[in-house]
Amino acid sequence: MNPYNGFDPAQRYRALGFVRRQRAKGLLPVPTLCMACGQTEGHVELHSEDYSEPFAANIGAFHLCYRCHMLVHCRIKNPQAFEHYRDLVARGALFAPIRGRSFGVVVAENLNPPYSTPSAFGPPRRDLLGEIARGDYNPHHDPLG
Numbered sequence: 001m002n003p004y005n006g007f008d009p010a011q012r013y014r015a016l017g018f019v020r021r022q023r024a025k026g027l028l029p030v031p032t033l034c035m036a037c038g039q040t041e042g043h044v045e046l047h048s049e050d051y052s053e054p055f056a057a058n059i060g061a062f063h064l065c066y067r068c069h070m071l072v073h074c075r076i077k078n079p080q081a082f083e084h085y086r087d088l089v090a091r092g093a094l095f096a097p098i099r100g101r102s103f104g105v106v107v108a109e110n111l112n113p114p115y116s117t118p119s120a121f122g123p124p125r126r127d128l129l130g131e132i133a134r135g136d137y138n139p140h141h142d143p144l145g
Contacts, residue, residue, distance in 0.1 A: 005049055018055040028060065030044075046064075065097065066100075071106070
């Protein structure tokens with residue numbers, strides 16, 4: 001695990017341990033809906049921007065499909081690809097689900113030009129990915145509003 005948002009890997013592993021303990025107690029469900037793109041198929045994960053202790057709602061505040069999750073984490077090293085993807089998602093783009101944790105698919109389809117084309121478009125969405133990137137997110141807001 002790499003450093004992220006100023007939190008070292010050790011702190012992030014402590015947060016992961018918290019998530020695992022909460023799940024084992026039945027207090028934290030496995031997410032099934034991406035708050036950014038609306039994906040309900042494939043792999044949906046918990047994403048945190050703040051790994052501060054004591055752990056609470058800041059851990060796993062965002063439920064993101066694997067594609068959205070990896071693009072958020074790649075936004076600093078690959079800002080052009082992130083902005084392209086973020087803009088498409090905000091405009092309602094729908095992409096095929098990624099089954100499992102296949103970073104190679106994200107690289108091939110979303111990080112290296114020419115970027116893949118969405119499979120369809122739905123209604124425009126709240127720009128949650130942009131909010132996360134700017135740090136002005138509110139995880140308690142209606143996720144699909």
